[in-house]
Amino acid sequence: MQDLTMRRRAAALAIPTNDMAVRAHLRYLGEPITLFREREMERRDRLRMIMAKLDADDQLEKLMKALEDEEAATSTPNDEAEDDRQYPFHNEGSNSLLNARIDIAKYSLVRAALRIQRARRRRDDPDEDVNAEMDWTLKQAGNLNLEFSEIGDVRKLTGCSFSRDGKGLATCSLTGATKLWSMPDVKKVSTFKRHTESATDVAYSPVHNNHLATASADWTNDHNNDSATATINWTANYWNDQGSLLRTFKGHSDRLARIAFHPSGKYLGTASDDKTWRLWDVETGEELLLQEGHSREVYSLAFHHDGSLAASCGKDALARVWDLRTKRSLLALEGHVKPIRGISFSPNGYHLATGGEDNTCRIWDLRKNKSLYTIAAHSKLISQVKFEPQEGYFLVTTSSDMTAKVWSGRDFKHVKTLSGHEAIVSSVDVLGDGGYIVTVSHDRTIKLWSSGSTSEHTMDVD
Template identity: 40%
Template sequence: MSDDDEFVEVQRFRQIHYGSLEDQERARLAQNDEVKANVNNDALEAGRASGNINITEGDTFDLEEHNRETQAELLAEFEKRKKARQIQVSTDDSEVKATLRQLGEPICLFGEGPADRRERLRKILGQLGEDSYKHRGEDASKKAKKEEENITWYHEGSENLEVARYWIAEYSIPRAKTRIHKQKDAKAVPTTQKNAKTQDLHKRARAVTNECSQIGDNRPLSFCQFSPDSKMLAIASWSGLCKLWSIPDCQLIRTLRGHNNHVGAIVFHPQATVNLDESACCLASCCQSGTVKLWNLKSEEPIADIEGHAPYRVSRLAYHPSGRFLGTCCFDNSWRLWDLEAQEEILHQEGHSKPVYDLAFQSDGALTMTGGLDAFGRVWDLRTGRCIMFLEGHLKSVLSVNFSPDGYHAVTGSEDNTARVWDLRQRKCIYTIPAHTNLVSKACFQPEHGNYIVTGSYDCTAKIWAHPIWSPLKTLAGHEGKVMGVDISPDLKYIASCSYDRTFKLWTSELQGGL
């Protein structure tokens, strides 16, 4: 047999027993696939057993049947995003910040640029919706309008006002300089010596008792003030009369006739009874009809009238420390400043939203303070005309204001039954005295050093409060009606109180040394 025949026989034998070469290769691959599948199945079973593989068997997630709420939320979110994309947002970064501020959102986040800020605003507007944004815009416009109404308006003044402001500046600056030097000298006094004086003063204040009581008129008494020499007491009455009484014997000196209804206040010129002639203008008074009258110490008739308030009520008035100017409170929500030498009104100042009830001048003459029925007080700089401090804190009408002789403390009495002490340097209220069980009609500092405050109230009492610890020292009880006014004599010997019961009383310390 040849070699070729032998090769053919071998191939035939392999084909019979093993199949063709393609069949053998196919069988080999199939066997390899089976081996791999077995290995993968074993690995899958091992992973499933260990908890690393979780395969659901035929479960499906049916959105329609099981998660309709989620679907609705997603659709709503898509709608919000669609609306947000349609909202027109300004490309001006300042306008974007203004809108964010209006919406109560922070105008800038850490690392945020103008584009990011604009996109954040777009998202916020998309969440709020256009209606909500419009309502917020309306509320903001109303708020802005309300703030506009509370703005203090300054009107252009006359040439005489400019001259008066320069005069007040020249008058007040040397007085302020002298006051500050005195305060520096007082600061150098040892603390032990200061404490001893304060304790002695408080001891005398606790020993205050009623010296005398006098019927002042047949109608309620509304106001009282000592003369600069402490030898007279001026009393105002609802009968329209004003009376001058001698101190301390309480004898009637003169009755001033001129008003025809309730007199709100009567005040002495700062130099009256000291070095001012008796025939000059020594007193001023005001009444409910809006009239202001000037008086001397010789006649029972007024020597001059100040017109310009009618028909509005004039509740209180006060002399400037120089005596040249007179301040009046009017129920047309303003206060006025009158130049008595030029005999004209030089300032008509608005600023309160309700009637101005009381005003007081600082001892230097640079500042004035007003209290209104709007429950606010204001401090004005007479040299510039600006409102330099807004006294906010009382819950009801401010009925009394007064400066301390130190120049930077002030006290206000209110219809909310409290007295508040303010520090002009710190520009805030430093203490609230829960003074009485009824409204505080009058509050004033001791005129020499301000070591105590006297308050009068409609609860029929007056009280003395220590400064600066604000503890009660003495309650002056004895009136049968509302206490309408109180005052402290310049020589510090007496405290006077007048009442709705038609009487006025003098109070003094049983110990020597005065108050």
């Protein structure tokens, strides 16, 4: 009862909204102006509770009167101008961003309705046995074996991606080259190199079998026409499978990390060491959104299968979920104690997986804003996580311990360990219903895993 009274008293108090004013009040009251990893709203709530306790002891009015007298004695015309300053809470976006948000909203509403309708049908239809289907898929995953092992480049491989139709595979490496391979025999089809620095990731378009994007550590030195200053931009590229450069996305102020296509195929997301992730129009190359919110480098991002949400993670050990239709940060998922390197949405619509340098993989329930499972997945850092893209029946994690592991999507128990690489497994992709899994590594090899044939081939580097 006393706690409830205190909360009511706190809610009735007028607390400054400006963070500098909040800090000044805390300093005057002899309290720490900030705590470790404390955010602005948390700092304001702390001040509110401190003032509520003082108010309960009949000390608040006297202290606040003394504070006002002190501020009045030391105020200057400049201080008064500072008090009148407007503090904007957002910047107005472009018309292109507005149109993109409308397009994303329309796209995601249709996809969400279809997903819910399908889930209800599968639940109510007596001929549908989801558990049996999952059991069969997990049994197949448990039978995964190495089918092909190919040397992919002369330097470390950093990314891999299956094409939409499953007939192609793309890989990239620290040489800056992107290579295309046929499936399922993993024969090299073409090589193209436009990046002058290392390529950090590659992703096939979800709607075009012959279009893909690459991220890199490349940068351009762009001089402004009206001044002698120059702007350094790090770039991502959009290609066709013939190696023709279709679009360049430049604007980041530091090297790029992971990239991901929006499920509509119209937009590309890029994560960067400049502490932001950005959304680009694939057709025009225009930067639609520069999203801040992380205090350290952003390592990876993923899009919800409905297309409504994006999730990002990075060196600040924080995963954030964003509403693409409003730009709002919906959830801040805290639990990892070291940087988060991989993130993936489940096709079921409400599970999110994160993998970090604390060697754990966490499964989050977005409906409850809580961590459901903490998997002690590997003995070293986790480099990437990926759900099986059709139903989310299993999850794959890759690690510096030179293995990839498969986990059940039902209870997230261990299903299979994929061993064979001789260095960090840097990237993974899962094809269609999980029939094939590809991993690439700093040992320069591509490994294709299948529950079918176990034949193994090798090939020479260019």
